[in-house]
Amino acid sequence: MPTLEKPKKRDMLKIDDIHVYRGRTYVLQGVSLEVGRREIVALIGANGAGKTTLLRTISGLLRPKKGKILFQPDSQSQEIDISGASPEQIVQLGISHCPEGRGIFSRLSVLENLMIGAYLRKNRNEILDDYNSICRVFPILKEREDQAAGSLSGGEQEMLAIGRALMSRPELLILDEPSLGLGPIVVESLFQVLSEINSRGVTILLVEQNAIMALDLAHRAYVLETGRVVLYGTSGELAGNEDVQKAYLGGIV
């Protein structure tokens, strides 16, 4: 197992040995993981490995039975244990979760969708600034702002979901399968935007089925298997790892 020292930047998110049940199923069986400030970290693994469960636990939708989730909103502030916090407290602290399947409010307009993303914020001018900068990143959203969100194409909906998550001005953006159901060209441009968002200072933690794309984008990655981290390292290391190649990259890199 490649055990590279984690980056020297202080970790923004530190998950320490969490155990999570969904109903009676023991899904996460002691997962630890770190996300450094301004990093892109990918979680890969087969269906049912617990990736979505892990993300939902971070954003407070599920509670761990055991273990800690430490979050440090900015490099000056204290680390906070968010493992018992409610989803809205976690959004307020600066973690924004873009759920699997996008969760678009399809009968509402594109603009309304985006504004709901800023639900917990009060300062209208700041909200407008963020709205304008999101429209610069995704010009199509500005073009379609009066349309019902359900009328957008899959790729546009994903952009809307990401834009909406950014409207809470997060420090950490959590993405669950952003490439789901999208064509390769759309995925390519989407991932380009993600790296642009990252270069503006947003840390990203993403779950991806598409391991090739994920390793290409991310700085580091974790491989999850049946509720445990079985492998982690820099993307380069994982892409070069024989097991990973066989299991997730179809044997060719």
Place this chain on the structure above:
Amino acid sequence: MIMTRNRLIHCALFIAGIAFTASAGMALNEYVLSIINFAGIFIILAISLNITNGFTGLFSLGHPGFMAIGGYVTAILTFPVSKKAMFLEVPPWLASMEMPFLPALLIGGACAALTAILVGVPVLRLRGHYLAVATMGFLIIVQVLITNWETVTRGPLGLNGLQPLTHLWWVYAWVVITVYVSWKIKFSSYGRSMLAIREDELAAQCLGINLFRTRVAALAIGAFFAGIAGGLWAHLVTAITPASFSLVLAFNIVVMVVVGGTGSITGSFAAAILFSVITEIFRPLEENFDIYGIGEILMALILILILIYRPSGIFGNKEPGVLSPPNKKGGCL
């Protein structure tokens, strides 16, 4: 303050309403006036249910239950002291109290809202048709309690001889308040959070919306206005019995919301008028030709046709363009 076109239209409608109320009071006979009063009460009921069912997507059949609570509380508070001593066995502080209409209405609405919070906390953990069944259960419980609490409610006999306090101005004022409040909610950040819950609960939660609190609030706001409507109703009919607040009434209000378009205030408004008028138009037919129930049959037929040909209701979940906020952005910017 800049008068936008949209605000001008709202003001014009408000003034037209006043003109209508004033002239109707002078020109029309008692019978037509009572139809208008009932239509107004149904507008309040449909629009308030629309906050719960339409905006937030909570399928509640409990609306008449809240209405009953508001109605009985208001009726008991305004009941003359002399009659209280004759008919009711209530605690002395209540027996010696006779309140003016407005505070009694407000207390009635508040009691309904409070009940909604108490009931909502356990019940709103349910979703979809489970919630519908649970709220129906609530309605039945309210009816049974009222029927059996004879010392205060006179059981199935109900309270009669209430003062005829409700007149067109009261109804008009409450229609305006209900429309205003639900309009303000719909085009605010809070209202959008309700709509978000209706569309996708998980995503709403991910964006920091407190599901539970918002759902309880939506039920309570709806219940408050249902309570007010109950109070108005009681003092229009001048009697109140548990049988008035039946499941059929719940069904009728739900039909108004669905036909108007779940989420559309204008839709609920229009459908409430439509159905009040239809029922009345067919009443002479029912009585003269002995075909009772034709109004209900027609109402059900309209519902079926709407569900087939326009499943999202007459107005969908929108407001007509001339009425909606001026910058076409749903008040977002």
